[in-house]
Ligand SMILES: Nc1nc2c(c(=O)[nH]1)N[C@H]1C(S)=C(S)[C@@H](COP(=O)(O)O)O[C@H]1N2
């Protein structure tokens with residue numbers, strides 16, 4: 001699969017604090033990039049692919065692949081922390097920032113949370129202020145290659161400041177909401193917030209050390 005290339009170089013976002021402790025508590029660094037998917041890998045034809053931004057917005061937006069790829073691009077290096085305890089440091093991502101995507105729809109003032117919807121039915125929730133952090137992006141390239149289908153290709157969300165389950169693969173929509181609601185893993189015992197630096201792994205009270 002060859003993806004269209006932007007004529008402009010993506011804007012490179014610096015990693016926040018390269019010299020700070022990079023591996024959060026209870027995690028170990030690995031060079032590998034394991035695949036963690038619940039269920040089969042969806043295969044999406046780029047001609048059929050759509051990305052819908054909807055919910056509490058003045059006017060919803062549906063993007064086809066070419067429209068999505070025509071948006072201004074960013075690139076950044078970020079660490080990735082899975083709740084199953086592996087961390088993969090220094091992933092280079094290229095994509096479209098969440099701010100760019102939200103800028104297309106004029107959110108209503110009551111919109112405070114998002115639900116990210118995926119091909120295959122997976123979902124995950126985030127507060128708007130976390131979703132709109134500068135290093136959150138809808139990525140289509142990883143370490144210089146088009147994003148592999150098993151890692152979320154053609155496009156996935158990347159939320160470096162949260163555990164990996166918030167980095168939804170095969171994204172097909174973002175829903176703006178007034179109230180928080182649990183996504184797929186959040187309904188099954190994972191923490192609503194999922195900050196790896198605070199070890200927000202599971203529901204408070206589930207498991208030793210996590211409450
Ligand atoms: N659609 C979808 N997105 C998903 C998942 C999934 O099962 N389905 N797994 C999550 C989990 S638990 C992790 S750790 C990361 C793993 O990303 P990777 O498979 O590219 O390593 O994807 C997240 N995004």
Ligand SMILES: [Mo]
Nearest residue numbers: 082083164165
């Ligand atoms: Mo995970």
